[in-house]
Ligand SMILES: Nc1ncnc2c1ncn2[C@@H]1O[C@H](COP(=O)(O)OS(=O)(=O)O)[C@@H](OP(=O)(O)O)[C@H]1O
């Protein structure tokens with residue numbers, strides 16, 4: 130398929146809308162002329178033109194319960210599965226209170242099929258807010274409870290939903306697209322006194338603390354508790370283009386963040402749009418790029434955060450300098466994503482290998498520019514052999530072991 134020359138890099142919120150729309154969950158078309166719609170890594174995902182949206186490549190998936198394909202099903206697929214069965218959708222956008230859980234059987238009365246819709250944004254949740262992984266865990270528990278009560282079918286369905294949803298995107302419409310005859314947002318059914326108590330929670334922290342300490346002391350205790358888990362670390366992925374660095378790094382960062390570690394993702398391709406804008410791919414430019422990434426990552430670590438970086442970083446000398454900086458700031462973990470060149474080239478999500486083979490991109494790593502295989506990797510992962518979830522688990526385990534030692 131030939132793609133329009135105009136390219137539009139979508140924001141994380143727009144990617145959520147695109148995923149929703151392509152699977153039949155909503156009508157959405159970006160404004161402007163026909164364009165190839167890409168993610169921040171320039172992977173072409175869809176084309177928008179006079180005929181609407183057409184998919185080009187599948188979306189990159191990440192790890193975590195909200196990326197489980199059994200739960201993250203498209204609207205067309207779910208609606209077909211529901212068929213003519215009377216179905217009701219319940220939107221679980223916040224952790225439900227006791228009164229909401231108690232109201233659930235009544236709200237779903239008469240429906241043979243219950244869909245618990247969990248909105249999941251690509252953008253990280255606000256600090257302290259429960260994100261999509263937590264909501265999926267809560268909804269899964271709710272589903273088990275409902276199933277235990279009677280024999281109805283209850284499904285948890287993850288719905289791509291922008292953090293900042295446009296007003297035109299309305300739950301009743303989306304619920305209908307997923308096959309539900311009616312849709313209720315659970316948090317809007319909160320009892321009045323519950324609503325007031327939930328609204329006051331932010332400053333309350335806990336009854337015991339509020340009873341024991343004046344506000345100023347309680348705030349300081351809360352702050353100290355938040356910083357107790359601060360652990361400076363740099364996780365540095367290196368490997369060929371297409372080896373899976375970004376995919377694994379993104380999933381790892383989301384998981385660490387969800388666990389309460391303050392995590393900053395420095396993805397190779399994204400860094401080149403900002404921190405290293407304008408730099409080329411000759412050896413000197415690459416070393417400068419890697420040095421900048423190492424500098425920022427070490428700064429993050431020195432303030433108690435976890436930096437996850439994922440450039441190609443093909444040269445041992447540059448990687449050694451990053452290690453030196455990072456170890457002075459905290460823990461350092463070098464992860465070599467060793468996926469063979471043939472596999473990376475076969476994936477060729479961005480069509481760069483094909484261009485490099487045709488000689489259209491000079492100095493392309495693995496083709497016309499060297500990749501020096503690390504001899505000091507703390508972990509080596511070949512993503513042609515290991516799933517994203519297992520790769521994330523391996524890195525996490527290695528990091529935790531290092532932080533605990
Ligand atoms: N000549 C050449 N060689 C390698 N890669 C190229 C080149 N030109 C553009 N690209 C795209 O840039 C991404 C790699 O940038 P990095 O900053 O990670 O590279 S480096 O560490 O500075 O070597 C890389 O992204 P990833 O595929 O995410 O690795 C490519 O999409």
Ligand SMILES: Nc1ncnc2c1ncn2[C@@H]1O[C@H](COP(=O)(O)OP(=O)(O)O)[C@@H](O)[C@H]1O
Nearest residue numbers: 369370371372373374375376476512515516517
């Ligand atoms: N086990 C896996 N781990 C990581 N990526 C995988 C895996 N299996 C297939 N892939 C795919 O390989 C591609 C890797 O691309 P990406 O993560 O952008 O690589 P890089 O950042 O190294 O260029 C993605 O399309 C991803 O979906």
